[in-house]
Amino acid sequence: MITMRNIIREGHPSLTKKSELVKLPLSKEDFEVGYSLLEYVKNSQDEAMVKKYKLRPSVGLAAVQINVLKRMFAMHVEDFDNVLHSYVFVNPEIIATSQEETYIPGGEGCLSVDRETEGLTPRFYAIKVKGHIIDFDTKEAKPVEMTLSGYPSIVFQHEFDHLNGIMFTTKLYPELPKAFPLFETEDDSED
Structure with missing residues (x-):
């Protein structure tokens, strides 16, 4: 089981390297890596597991974050319609993007980042x-093609960047005038 001690942190050289394609069909080892990535994300959303193992909550985790330089990541997140997007992607590609850009307010x-950051990261609203x-x-990797929008799209793009050695901390801007916030915060709403 993955815990926080298995997750490499900002400054580790692997986090800025491009991950290698996963050979298909999946090896037992690659299946187990994928399983453990998703297990961590699910556990990190369970209050009892968070307390017991001192996990930081998460909606996604890339293999490189446990120092496995393979193109796979897990995501376990609900969209705004309460539809669960729970997958382990293997050798993912982004083949189209929306014109609209968005960001997470705050x-x-x-x-892999233990410090407070300031700034906004631009993401495509739909991919x-x-x-x-x-x-x-x-226990097989099956071909898939899908469209993600909103929060699942942002999570996918964040994890996908990890596979290319890109940290969100390299994409921080004080404001994004051409993008819209994914949701309104109390600061954004009018009284």
Whole structure:
């Protein structure tokens, strides 16, 4: 089971390296890496597990963050319609993007970044992706093509950047005049 001690932090050289393609069909080792990534994210959203193992909450985790330089990541997040997007992507690609850009008010966070950051990270509001996702019943990576929008799109892009050695901390801007906030904060709303 992955815990915070397994997660490498900002400054580790692997976090700025491009990850290698995963060979298909999946090896037992690669399946286990994918399983453990998703297990961490799910555990980190369970209050009892967070307390017991001192986990930081998360909606995504890339293999490189546990120092495995392979193109795979897990995400486990609900969209604004309460639809759960729970996947382990293998060799993902972004094949199309929306014109609209968005951002998370207050900025993004990352398990590999232990410091407060200031600034906003631009993301495409919607993306079309392809690659493979792990089917946990058959233990195989199955081809997939899908469109993600809103919060799941942002999570995908954050984790996808990790596969290319890009940290969100290199994409921080004080303001993004051409982008819109993904949701309103109390500061944004009028009284």
